[in-house]
Amino acid sequence: MRNVYLDYSATTPVKEEVLQEMLPYFTEKFGNASSLYTPGLIAKQGLDKAREQVAALIGAEPREITFTGCGSESDNWVLLGVADKLKDKGNHIITTVEEHHAILHTCDYLEKHGFEFTYLGVDGEGRLDPEELEKAITDRTILVSVMMVNNEIGTIHPIKELAAVAKKHKILFHTDAVQALGNVPIDVKDLGVDFLSMSAHKIYGPKGVGALYTRKGVKIPNYLHGGAQENGKRAGTENTAGIVGFGKAAELAKEHLEEHIAHSTALRDYLAERIRAEVPDCFINGSMEHRHPGNLNVTFKYIEGESILLLLDQFGICVSTGSACSSKSLKPSHVLAALGISDELIHGTVRFTVGDFTTKEDIDYTVDCLKMVVSRLRELSPLTPKEAR
Numbered sequence: 001m002r003n004v005y006l007d008y009s010a011t012t013p014v015k016e017e018v019l020q021e022m023l024p025y026f027t028e029k030f031g032n033a034s035s036l037y038t039p040g041l042i043a044k045q046g047l048d049k050a051r052e053q054v055a056a057l058i059g060a061e062p063r064e065i066t067f068t069g070c071g072s073e074s075d076n077w078v079l080l081g082v083a084d085k086l087k088d089k090g091n092h093i094i095t096t097v098e099e100h101h102a103i104l105h106t107c108d109y110l111e112k113h114g115f116e117f118t119y120l121g122v123d124g125e126g127r128l129d130p131e132e133l134e135k136a137i138t139d140r141t142i143l144v145s146v147m148m149v150n151n152e153i154g155t156i157h158p159i160k161e162l163a164a165v166a167k168k169h170k171i172l173f174h175t176d177a178v179q180a181l182g183n184v185p186i187d188v189k190d191l192g193v194d195f196l197s198m199s200a201h202k203i204y205g206p207k208g209v210g211a212l213y214t215r216k217g218v219k220i221p222n223y224l225h226g227g228a229q230e231n232g233k234r235a236g237t238e239n240t241a242g243i244v245g246f247g248k249a250a251e252l253a254k255e256h257l258e259e260h261i262a263h264s265t266a267l268r269d270y271l272a273e274r275i276r277a278e279v280p281d282c283f284i285n286g287s288m289e290h291r292h293p294g295n296l297n298v299t300f301k302y303i304e305g306e307s308i309l310l311l312l313d314q315f316g317i318c319v320s321t322g323s324a325c326s327s328k329s330l331k332p333s334h335v336l337a338a339l340g341i342s343d344e345l346i347h348g349t350v351r352f353t354v355g356d357f358t359t360k361e362d363i364d365y366t367v368d369c370l371k372m373v374v375s376r377l378r379e380l381s382p383l384t385p386k387e388a389r
Contacts, residue, residue, distance in 0.1 A: 003316040004362045008202075008294055008355035009151060009179060010320055014245065015204040015356075021248040022206065025241035033238050034229060043240050050247025054211055057250040058177075058196065059187035066212045066233045067243050071178040071199035072102035073223070074212040075145075078174045078195045079106045081220030082143045083115055086172075090140035094118045096128055098335040099147055100176055116140075122338055125287035126155035133165050144173050148180035148196075152335040152351060153286030154295025156184060163192040172218070178202055178210075182253035182260070183292055194218050200242065204356065205249030209242035260356060264294035267354045267363055271296055274367045279374055281388055285336060285349065294354040299341065302384040303377040305350045308370070311377070315369040320351040344383075 005013075025046060031039030033047050051062040068074045079093070093110070095103055097119045107117050118136045122128050128146060144166045149156050159175050166173040174195035180186060182203035188196055196213040200206055214220070226235030253260070272284060281301040300308065305321040312319055332346040341349075352366075378384040 001316045002362075002365050004358075004366055005318045006352045006354060006358065006362070006366060007318045007320045008358075009154075009292070009351065009353040011201045011207065012204045012355055013357065014206055015249065015252060017252060018205055018245045018248045022241045022245040025244050029240075033240055034227065046240055046244045046247075047238055050243045050250075053247035053251045053254075054198070055213075057181070057186070057254045058198075058213060059189050060213050061216060063231070064188075064213050064216055066214065066230050067238060067246070068210040068212055068234060069208060069239075070210040071176065071197050071202075072100075072210075074197035074199075074210050075100070075102040075174075075176055076106050077212060077223035078197070078220070079103065079110065079143070079145065081223060082172055082174075083110055083113075084221050085219075086142040090138075090142040091115045092118070092138055092140040093143045093145065094120065094133065094136050094141060095145045096120045096122060096147070097338045098122055098126060098150055098152075099145070100151055100178070103145055103147070103176060104334075122155075124339060125290070126150055126153050126285070126335070126339055127287060127290060128157050128162065130158060130161045130165050133162055137165075137169050137171065141169070141171050144171055145176070146173075147176040147178075148186075149177070149184065149292050150286070150335060151179045152333060153297045153339075154179070154292030154353075155286045156180070156290040156292065159193065160191050167192055179292060182250075182257070183264070183294065184261075185257065188213055188215070200246035200249055203249045203253045206242045206245040209239055209246045211246065261293045263356065264354050264358075267358050267360065268294055268296050268352075270360065271352060271354070271363050271367070274363070275370070278367060278371055282374075285339060285341070292353075294358075296352045296354075297336075297349060298352065299336075299345050299349045300374055301345065301348060302381045302388065303348050303374065305348050307377055308348075308350050308373055311373040312366075312369060315365075315373075317366050317369060320353070321349065 029042050031043040033043040051065045055062045055065050120132050148159050163173040172194045175193050176197045178199045181198050194215045198211045200209040224235045285297040332343045336346045
């Protein structure tokens with residue numbers, strides 16, 4: 001049986017070059033980067049190099065990069081930090097209805113502590129109109145947070161235009177770029193953002209490592225308290241091996257960005273073409289023009305996406321019914337609901353995401369199996385019209 005992994009937006013395999021870069025930091029380069037003797041200084045050199053590599057990927061300065069435990073920590077840090085620092089200036093934060101739960105659940109927490117939120121809607125393709133942001137700003141607004149690329153439908157938001165609106169009103173702007181990193185070109189100076197969240201495991205690096213870009217001159221309170229690690233901004237002994245891996249993955253992502261985008265886009269479009277031509281009664285969610293190069297989110301009428309996932313798994317094919325962080329939840333996707341899709345159709349949705357190790361043969365095998373799975377499930381579904389069986 002063939003094994004086909006089509007869930008690169010959930011996580012990616014660690015590339016061999018990344019693993020080899022990390023391995024010495026588990027053994028001969030195991031020192032604590034805060035120590036002043038030679039093994040500690042060697043470990044610190046690894047951190048410094050990784051900081052430069054991650055900064056280079058997004059057009060930042062190394063001192064603007066702080067390593068965290070994950071993208072969710074970076075998101076939490078920004079929202080909680082800005083809320084704490086600027087609470088006397090205002091208590092209003094603007095975000096969107098389709099953010100990752102790392103943002104939305106932090107908003108829920110802050111709402112219980114007196115902060116007010118405006119959740120902006122999106123159009124039928126999942127994009128936010130900068131004019132809608134302009135209308136939502138008040139004299140109490142202290143932060144705008146909009147994800148760069150949606151984790152479920154892959155829609156790319158016009159971050160540069162949105163950040164310009166916030167800047168005009170002297171409001172801080174944050175973007176969760178976890179899905180964007182390594183998949184679309186990012187230049188923080190050109191975008192004009194104040195904060196940007198990242199994660200290593202989406203770009204063929206290790207899990208358990210993230211980073212936060214904070215524009216030079218902007219300061220927020222620490223999220224973790226203790227030692228003076230990360231230039232005094234984040235306490236806790238650094239995950240040196242993981243950070244070194246993140247750095248190497250960032251270096252590879254920058255070096256091969258155009259190649260990666262071309263490869264992923266071609267396979268994604270081929271997958272879309274075959275599904276549209278050979279699987280009836282389905283539709284693609286989100287913009288095809290402004291889209292993550294490897295993302296294809298498809299709704300199949302009359303059947304359950306979870307059943308599709310489980311049957312495809314029997315053929316060795318890995319896909320998702322939504323974002324990995326909420327895959328165990330029975331609640332309909334809030335992202336698809338924001339597009340105006342009914343709960344019944346939402347439950348029939350599958351996310352396919354291709355990556356560097358995906359081949360055309362993988363796509364052909366997947367579609368061949370998908371056709372059988374969808375046909376079988378529709379034969380069994382009481383929702384399927386006679387003419388669609």
